[in-house]
Amino acid sequence: MNDHLFSQLPQPLDYADSLLAWFTRLGIDGDEATLPQLCVTAAVQLSQCELAQLYWRDEATGQLHLIAQHLSGELSLGDQARNADFQHEQLLHYVLDQRCALSLEDLAHSVYETGFLPASALPWQSLSCVPLLGRHAGITGLLLCAGQRVRSLQFYAPSLGLLGRFALSQLGFFRRMRALPNASPAAPRESLARLTYGLIGNSPAMDETYRLIGKVLNTSYTVLLRGETGTGKEVVARAIHACGARSSKAFVVQNCAAFPEGLLESELFGYRKGAFTGAERNHIGLFDAAHGGTLLLDEIGDMPLALQAKILRVLQEGEIRPLGATAAHKVDVRIIAATHRDLAAMVAAGSFREDLYYRLAQFPIELPALRERGGDVLLLARQFSQNACAALGRTPVEWSGAALDQLSSHAFPGNVRELKCLVERAVLLCDDAVILPVHLSLSPAPADMSFDATLRQRLERVERVFLLDCLHKNRGNRTRTARELGVARRTLLYRLARLNIPCGDARGEG
Structure with a gap:
């Protein structure tokens, strides 16, 4: 990679370090199912944009399909977007036709139509679209990549183009291998660095959840x-x-x-x-409505x-009989x-x-309780505050140290749902x-509250x-x-290892 690739970016050495880490992760951890998601996650974190999209072009038909999207922490795609052909969208067509990147700093005054971008509480202001050869x-x-503030993204285009090109070339390789005669479907490889499936959290408890999701996913x-x-x-x-x-x-x-029982039966069947x-x-019952898809039976x-x-009977035979049929x-x-029972x-x-229980x-x-997830409380709180600000159409808020300390020490009996409501109210x-402790309205922990941990464990x-x-x-970073x-880098690395914070978390997920 040439030096000029990063020279116009803020903190170019740090950026190059992060980019190299993402190339490594795509090469080691990516498989046919996860590569597109990893690519858009990398693009969002590197460009510091709110949106990243990866499109795949069918060389035979020319159709352009959206295969992955990262929007405000979410990785899922709607059925309409997944099945649509975007090759005739004015902006995308221009990039395909001219075979060059297009970067726009002020979309509000641009001649290009951007109606294909997902709806957002705040308007899209800047954009960069790169062709992948x-x-x-x-x-x-x-x-x-698209952002919700006016800024220049043109200097990110060369490096993000290399990243996207590498991801699609790897994806093409996996698809060609699968198409070989007598090739058996390869099981997704265990990720050495975590794939979060659009969920938020990097605690050991959530690492285990991600591992189990990966096992059962396909x-x-x-x-x-x-x-x-x-x-x-x-x-x-949903993930x-x-x-x-x-x-x-x-x-x-x-x-x-x-x-009630009678109404539930008619709803399902x-x-x-x-x-x-x-x-x-x-x-039509919900089993028929979910045909080909997934039905969540909550509670x-x-x-x-x-x-x-x-x-x-549905689980054993795969069939239903509607009432009156x-x-x-x-x-x-x-x-x-x-x-929860x-x-x-x-x-x-x-x-x-x-x-039925064994079936x-x-x-x-x-799923771990929030009190078992360590620093995930602060990650979730920041994400919930960003989402709340976007929904209210206001600029993002900051967190005071005292407010973060209160969150860290609260037990959250209502878990993530309680935290989300608390943060939305605080915003x-x-x-x-700036969110202060008074905005959280959390009661201090009782002085005589018993803890099942030593002083060292609590400090750690x-x-x-x-x-x-x-x-x-x-x-x-x-x-x-x-x-x-204010510490040496080797001191930080020692503390990360001592506290069982994997380097992959520090490098890739932040």
């Missing part, structure tokens, strides 16, 4: 998500669907505690006209026993169940079917662009949260983090 000098795709296994209320079970279910093979089909959610009083037309522990038997029909639905205890008490628990994932109360817990927050602010903390 393939082996025979043909354009294999585009990499696009299988047909039934998944049972267990965890306390507010731990994000639906968010994880499994969005990053898996069924992502182009529907994701349907049904809370089993929200309806549907009914035929005349099946009961008031059934004046045929009604499965609250499902009545009589209905549990019918759910078991004379015959059953097949459905292709992946079921994910979620509960102890289903094994309910089985012992006779309030949950044992056979649902084919692949259980226990609304904050008038001076606080230090770990502090280091992770500094790394996050510096986008994972350890040199800048050490400089901000």
Whole structure:
């Protein structure tokens, strides 16, 4: 890589260091399923933009398809965007036709149409779109970054072009290998550095969650998500669907505690006209609505026993019979169940079917409580505040050290849901662009509260949260983090190793 590639960028040596780390990660950790997501995640972090998109161009038809998008921490794509052909969009067509990068500093006064960009609370202000060349000098795709403030992105284009070109070349290699005669589908390789599936967190507890998601992602296994209320079970279910093979089909959610037994059955299985009083037309149930996709049965522990038997039949036979119908029909639905209850205890008490429990628990994932996730509290708080500011149409707020200390010491019995509501309220109360303890309204911990940790463990817990927050602010760059903390880089590396903060977290995820 030439020196001039980075000379116009702020802190060029740090940028080159981060870029090299992402090339390494794409080469080592990327497979056919994860490469596009890794690429857009890298583009967002390197360019410091809110949006990155990776397009793949079909050389045979010329169609341009959006294969990955990173928007405000989310990696999922809607069905409409995934299936659309973007080759005729004015801006994208210009880049394809001219075979050169296009960077715009002020989209509000640009002649280019940008209606294809995803909707956002704040307007898109700057943009850079780079053509990605393939082996025979043909354009294999585009990499696009867009930001919500007026700034120049042109100096990021050369390096991001190299990154996107490498990602698509690797993707093409995997696809060619899969197409070889007698080639067996290769299982995704275990990532040495974590792929987060659009979720937020870099604690050891979340690392285990990511590992389990990666194992079950491209299988047909039934998944049972267990965890306390507010731990994000639906968010994880959506991630499994969005990053898996069924992502182009529907994701349907049904809370089993929200309806009485008779109404829940008709919602799930549907009914035929005349099946009961008031059934004046045929009604499609949620199993049919989720055909080809995923159905999340939330709060499965609250499902009545009589209905549990019918759910078991669906899992065993893959067929349903709507109320009032004379015959059953097949459905292709992946079921994910979620509960905060102890289903094994309910089985012992006779309030949950044992056979259904073992069928649902084919692949259980226990989601950690927020108090078990260390520095993730601060990562989540910053993300929630950014989202809240975007929704309110205001500039991002900062966090005072005292407010962060309060968050770090709070137990959060309501877990991530409680934190999200707390942060959104604080953003609304904050008038001076800095969140203070008074905006959080957290009660101090009782003086006589008992702890199951030694003094050293408690101090290390606080230090770990502090280091992770500094790394996050510096986008994972350890040199800048050490400089901000006023310590030698080797001292920082020693503390990271001592506190079990992997270097991959510091480098790639921030």
